Amino acid sequence: MKNRIKELRQNRKLSQNDIAKLLGVTRQAVSLYEQGKRQLNKNNIDTLAKYFNVSALYLQGYLIAECRWCGNKFVLTSDKDKDRYFYCPFCGRSPLTLKTK
Numbered sequence: 001m002k003n004r005i006k007e008l009r010q011n012r013k014l015s016q017n018d019i020a021k022l023l024g025v026t027r028q029a030v031s032l033y034e035q036g037k038r039q040l041n042k043n044n045i046d047t048l049a050k051y052f053n054v055s056a057l058y059l060q061g062y063l064i065a066e067c068r069w070c071g072n073k074f075v076l077t078s079d080k081d082k083d084r085y086f087y088c089p090f091c092g093r094s095p096l097t098l099k100t101k
Contacts, residue, residue, distance in 0.1 A: 066096065
């Protein structure tokens with residue numbers, strides 16, 4: 001699963017060096033995080049999620065669904081889940097809203 005670090009960084013017109021300073025790592029480490037070749041630790045995930053004002057799950061590349069009726073949120077682990085969870089698994093109603101943050 002592809003994380004959203006690069007997308008969020010570029011949207012704010014930040015460099016990899018800017019993110020590296022925020023996390024206390026090297027620019028090369030940020031590059032590896034963006035490519036998915038290296039995993040962020042929980043502390044760095046939380047730091048980036050707070051900095052970009054997104055959920056940790058969204059930052060990690062998960063799609064989050066929210067029921068318009070009952071308000072429950074749950075993680076969709078793949079695009080196929082969009083079809084499988086057309087109806088809310090909590091209340092059974094439809095449609096769901098896919099969250100972008």
